[in-house]
Amino acid sequence: MEPITIKDIAKALNISTSTVSRALRGSYEINTETKKLVMEYAEKMNYRPNPIALSLKENRSRAIGVIVPEIANNFFSQAINGIENIAYNRGYHVVIFQSHESYEREMVNVQHLFARKVDGLLISLSGSTRDVNHIENYRENNFPVVYFDRVPEITDAHKVVADNFDGAFRATEYMIQQGKRTIAHITSPPVLSITQERLAGYKAALEKYGLPIREELIKFCYFSPEEAFNAIDSLIKNYQPDAFFTASDRLALNCYEAHKKKIIELPKDVMFFGFTNLNVAHLLEPPLSTIVQPALELGQTAAEILLDIIENKRRGKGYETIKLKTDLHIR
Amino acid sequence: MEPITIKDIAKALNISTSTVSRALRGSYEINTETKKLVMEYAEKMNYRPNPIALSLKENRSRAIGVIVPEIANNFFSQAINGIENIAYNRGYHVVIFQSHESYEREMVNVQHLFARKVDGLLISLSGSTRDVNHIENYRENNFPVVYFDRVPEITDAHKVVADNFDGAFRATEYMIQQGKRTIAHITSPPVLSITQERLAGYKAALEKYGLPIREELIKFCYFSPEEAFNAIDSLIKNYQPDAFFTASDRLALNCYEAHKKKIIELPKDVMFFGFTNLNVAHLLEPPLSTIVQPALELGQTAAEILLDIIENKRRGKGYETIKLKTDLHIR
């Protein structure tokens, strides 16, 4: 079933390809009968315009690229849902790549997507990305880019993020109000925007309540499980925190593992609070209180802005950073 | 930074486009010096062939389509990892769509991908898909398709699946050996291959140990949470199972919810066993024993077969169904 082309239709109906093309697009200059004839035949033969030919002609692909650190992560897969949602409704498809937290992979992915002529890019930076020249090179030349979740510090950029400071602040405040005094903070690499914002929220809450900021309770973890385990173990051994404030699914679970292993007894009413979109948080023991990010909305918003840029629907609007509220689930 | 084309290079070096084209491909008929000249200039200008033009010419896109019910699901996101892995290494990119368990969405996705001229399709069927005419139409006309995980019954097809029967059998056998006698089975819609295979494994184990098959202990659940809750609640109320054998992440978690609500006390040593790739199974209370599917390998294998078909590397090999072993994690 080789797909049928405009040429085939033209030949079958003994008219020219340009007439067919115009008829299919409903051009006003075409005779109503001819139009009908063409439409019906196209319908009957199940004609579909060849998107690749269109792309070549229009120099656009009606596809947008998405780069995330990992797909196998609730937050990102929900965000992708949101992106796909919007893109789909506006006639775009979505090409997804993973950086696997590697700067090199991220760079290659960007080049790849650009070479593939995606019409724009949505990206959440890898945990080892220190600067965004590899992206800004393209963006400065009018390649539309929207950063989301993990965003760069640069100001000339479109960004969509969760209000990490606020979420971290409220969570920490709650723990303090519950009487916790030794609140460990186990978090992602310091280069990430989310790390810094959450850390700032944590510190601000401590300060508000006159509690000391103890750097020894703050652990930055990269992405090897061993590293996290060691950090947490030593934390428990040396300081026996009465609360753990974690920055990701994985780090929260690492804490539970350590707690379960019980190298040292933790306070009976130890509290766990984390940034996570895990759907099992309330089933853990003790339950994990969570700062839930609006992953779906984040994806949707980022996609909407990107498509607006692509379709030139943002006249007048400049760069902006959109901040979405997080949800506290106390358990 | 408009991308540079062969034409630009030709003009800059005062030679013809065909010479450039041939030089770039290292054609033997081109003068070594010309070649070098072209190569160096291309390198310097960061020339990249336009993949869209190539696609139009070669009538292929070097992209493969993937359709899964949901991305936000450990099993599928791991499988996608495997697919991406292989595809990437063999020079293809991956376009991912979700059917959201809807037959209509699935059908539209297939058409969409086909119109986009992906070189082949990997698909795990939606929970409401009753037949695969919408896919076989294309496949019969030489559009490469490999089914994975949730596959159709038809025999003329490439399939890659987990050994669901064996996994279910071993899990059920284990529960019986542990003394469980009222083993509820909460599972996916009966149209799915995985449902049938797992059910058969469950029944076979019961039979082997001379236990009755009680249809009232078997609940098929579609995809609304309420439905699952009701099924589980009524199961608990009426039969107080001493073991739950679930077919998915979501259903397992639904059971834990119900258990936690404690509408009726379950036996103290109630056991939970489920098909799931959740990474928190061992942290639940009581821990969830799991039949883990080799999601990554499933994806890799399916992708390899698909690419072999696309690249005509399967001469002689016919249709086959590859079955990969599951892993039992007893907790």
Place this chain on the structure above:
DNA sequence: TTGTACGCGTTATCAA
């Protein structure tokens, strides 16, 4: 060894 011309499917421009 290199160049010219064509075709992939489509649309836009210009001519009829």
Place this chain on the structure above:
DNA sequence: TTGATAACGCGTACAA
């Protein structure tokens, strides 16, 4: 109202 032609970027058959 319709048709012929060129163009998007590339590879290749054929000509030189």
